[in-house]
Amino acid sequence: xxxxxxxxxxxxxxxxxxxxxxxxxxxxxxxxxxxxxxxxxxxxxxxxxxxxxxxxxxxxxxxxxxxxxxxxxxxxxxxxxxxxxxxxxxxxxxxxxxxxxxxxxxxxxxxxxxxxxxxxx
Amino acid sequence: xxxxxxxxxxxxxxxxxxxxxxxxxxxxxxxxxxxxxxxxxxxxxxxxxxxxxxxxxxxxxxxxxxxxxxxxxxxxxxxxxxxxxxxxxxxxxxxxxxxxxxxxxxx
Numbered sequence: 246x247x248x249x250x251x252x253x254x255x256x257x258x259x260x261x262x263x264x265x266x267x268x269x270x271x272x273x274x275x276x277x278x279x280x281x282x283x284x285x286x287x288x289x290x291x292x293x294x295x296x297x298x299x300x301x302x303x304x305x306x307x308x309x310x311x312x313x314x315x316x317x318x319x320x321x322x323x324x325x326x327x328x329x330x331x332x333x334x335x336x337x338x339x340x341x342x343x344x345x346x347x348x349x350x351x352x353x354x355x356x357x358x359x360x361x362x363x364x365x366x
Numbered sequence: 367x368x369x370x371x372x373x374x375x376x377x378x379x380x381x382x383x384x385x386x387x388x389x390x391x392x393x394x395x396x397x398x399x400x401x402x403x404x405x406x407x408x409x410x411x412x413x414x415x416x417x418x419x420x421x422x423x424x425x426x427x428x429x430x431x432x433x434x435x436x437x438x439x440x441x442x443x444x445x446x447x448x449x450x451x452x453x454x455x456x457x458x459x460x461x462x463x464x465x466x467x468x469x470x471x472x473x
Contacts, residue, residue: 282462292401292409292452294462305461308367341408350397350415351456356408 247272249342249357257336257364263329267342267357274323275300280345281318281325282353285338293338297345298325332364368457370465377471384440386468388453391434396455398436400429403467404449412451413438440470448472 253265267281274281282297296306298316306314310329318325329336339361343353370390378384388398398416401409411420413429416436426441436455440447453465 291467292454292464294454294464297462307462308460345462346414348415349456350399350454351462352397352399352411352414352454353401353409354411354414354420356410359408 247344247355249344249355251340251342251357251360253360253362255361255363257332257362258366259333259364260331263327263332263336263362263364265327265340265342265360265362267325267327269323269325269344272344273320274318274325275320278347280305280347280351281316282343282345283316283327284341284343284353284356285336286341286359287335287338295327295329295340297351299347334364336362337364338362368455368460368463370453370455370463372451372453372465372468374466375469375471377473378440378443379473380445381442384443384447384470384472386438386440386451386453386470388436388438388455388465389434390436390455390463393434393436393455394432396457398429398431399454400427400436400438401452401454402447402449403452409452443470443472445472 280297283295315328339359342357344355400413403409416431
């Protein structure tokens with residue numbers, strides 16, 4: 246059964262770059278039918294889609310975050326990563342990675358457990 | 367940008383039917399998905415492509431989508447169905463969009 250696990254620093258200083266990795270087990274990031282995505286949830290708030298990547302390297306980003314986001318994939322390690330630059334306190338969130346279908350609707354059928362990132366000096 | 371609007375909260379008695387709506391411009395022309403999030407847990411997909419249930423999701427969960435509104439219906443609601451529910455759609459200009467979420471309380 247496919248599982249996703251986020252990893253990375255839990256604390257990032259303002260103006261620095263947040264970096265997270267999602268490790269995929271029980272499946273391959275090279276699968277044809279899926280994107281690999283990142284979603285975040287600020288404390289007590291709703292879900293916000295950050296972006297996703299296909300195994301070919303094609304990326305799709307939330308327009309509101311596009312200028313600060315980079316998502317990459319490493320098929321050799323079966324991982325994909327998120328970088329968010331110039332972070333502020335507003336970027337404090339639980340960050341989830343998820344498998345996202347390429348079907349109509351682009352829904353997320355498997356989610357990681359999430360990792361909390363706090364932006365503070 | 368495309369927006370999806372959900373009621374902040376819905377209450378239902380055990381065994382009754384709960385309906386959670388999600389509104390967006392011409393939403394019926396797009397596919398809607400729904401996620402359940404219990405406190406402290408990751409979201410779980412409960413409905414995709416308007417009406418389809420993933421494997422393992424109880425039959426009491428159903429969905430519809432027409433006009434400007436998608437609806438998640440939970441029949442015979444149980445205490446374990448309490449949590450936050452999010453709708454999601456995909457638009458060519460803004461890609462994936464989530465609704466603000468609805469807190470379902472089973473009284």
